[in-house]
Amino acid sequence: MGYFLSANYLRNLYQKESMIRISIYEDNTRLSQLLSLMIENTEGFELMACHENCLEALQNTRTERPDVIVMDIDMPQRSGIDGVIEIKSHFPHIKIIMHTVFDGNEHLFDCLSKGADGYILKKDSSTRLIQAIKEANEGGAPMSPFIANKVLQSFRKPLIQEDFNLTEREIEVLNLLAKGFSYRMISIELNISVETVRRHIKNTYQKLHVQCGPEAVAKAIRGGIIQS
Amino acid sequence: MGYFLSANYLRNLYQKESMIRISIYEDNTRLSQLLSLMIENTEGFELMACHENCLEALQNTRTERPDVIVMDIDMPQRSGIDGVIEIKSHFPHIKIIMHTVFDGNEHLFDCLSKGADGYILKKDSSTRLIQAIKEANEGGAPMSPFIANKVLQSFRKPLIQEDFNLTEREIEVLNLLAKGFSYRMISIELNISVETVRRHIKNTYQKLHVQCGPEAVAKAIRGGIIQS
DNA sequence: TAGCAAATGACCCAAAAGGGTTATTGACAG
DNA sequence: CTGTCAATAACCCTTTTGGGTCATTTGCTA
DSSP states (O other), X not given: OTTOOOHHHHHHHHHHHHOEEEEEEOSOHHHHHHHHHHHHTSTTEEEEXXXXXXXXXHXXXXXXXXXXXXXXXXXXXXXXXXXXXXXXXXXXTSEEEEEESOOSHHHHHHHXXXXXXXXXXXXXXXXXXXXXXXHHHTTOOOBOXXXXXXXXXXXXXXXXXXXXXXXXXXXXXXXXXXXXXXXXXXXXXXXXXXXXXXXXXXXXXHHHTOOSHHHHHHHHHHTTSSOO | OTTOOOXXXXXXXXXXXXXXXXXXXXXXXXXXXXXXXXXXXXXTEEEEEEESOSTXXXXXXXXXXXXXXXXXXXXXXXXXXXXXXXXXXXOTXXXXXXXXXXXXXXXXXXXXXXTXXXXXXXXXXXXXHHHHHHHHHTTOOOBOHHHHHHHHHTTOOOTTOOOOOOOHHHHHHHHHHHTTOOHHHHHHHHTSOHHHHHHHHHHXXXXXXXXXXXXXXXXXXXXXXXXX
């Protein structure tokens, strides 16, 4: 090599640095072989390893230093969700794409809350997964359309959201109640008499159709009347 | 025409039926002209109308019968969010894609909770919008990568979620409390003495660092100990 | 086997909560 | 200008809560 670095060497070096390092967790050997092949034959992708379970996810990740992990959920001994928890708690910057057959709410929101960066269904084309890896690596959040829709739907509040018609003051009182204030403390906080506080609370209970504080607070939080 | 329908006529008819009907709400004339052009020149797209505000969104929608609506947020007199509320409450099947410069949380989650089906930033390429229209029409949920990421992030619970170490029984009691059960009712429900119920609740308060029912329930719901 | 955590139960007692009834004032709509 | 509604306030009385202290049983673990 010496002093003379060929253009080729430099290009390879550059390519190496811009390669997306990928690890796979998938217990179905057929599928993992297919994925491996696809990744190895995609320009800019570098397959670090293929694992059949998450038992040593942390060790693997430490040595492989992947940019993106493709993670199945249903694997023997240790589910992919546990893998996500473990990896994300130590390497939050590594992108994890769930790649699974599960299209139900349970697993989906469980994974997302644990920090998954994407969620691609296995029934999607493999091309979609390749594209998803790129997206995740660029900071996006690749999701199958069906999944994206579920996620959006989870934000939609039922349009027929009961309108309890609480007044501003009543909501104010309810908030303090949820903070652990007693009637007396509320009255001091709001500069009104304890009797008035009681009045507001009584009205609130009627409107919410509840009969005690804990129930009122639960209903108010769940109904979005007071922020969670 | 008579009895003889030309092949051409039939093909046109078929094409018309498979066309995606699109309406635009955008107060920036320059941009709306650009979008109109792009849509008119995209195969399978049919531009129904371009509006500068949402004042008559409902009327417009009734006559135009669009499949997909591209909706700006910041428009004079009536915001796109009001438009979404109105249109979605009458035509929930019509897909609405927000097309805006706002990338903050406020507008985003507001729109999503009101029923928007997609959220594309104006800084994205117009091509992306065209693609998004197709996706929305096919039941997907097109989002700019940055937006998709925000949405996913909103699911991530802080990993350092305090562990209050409540026992199963304590959680059970807490749940009943949130349902409006008194200590006596809980004791009957669980077939234990009122004193034991009190005991569990006292322990719970200590663990949660609260001093009354409403506060405990609020903290439990917000902390995910009991479901919202 | 000793020890710990969870679940159970009891007693005392003061403070807080909840239900009912009634009333005044100010603001806003018809 | 009259009625409705929100906010304010008071009184009565019973039940519920919540804090403190103490004690027993069971099952799992070090």
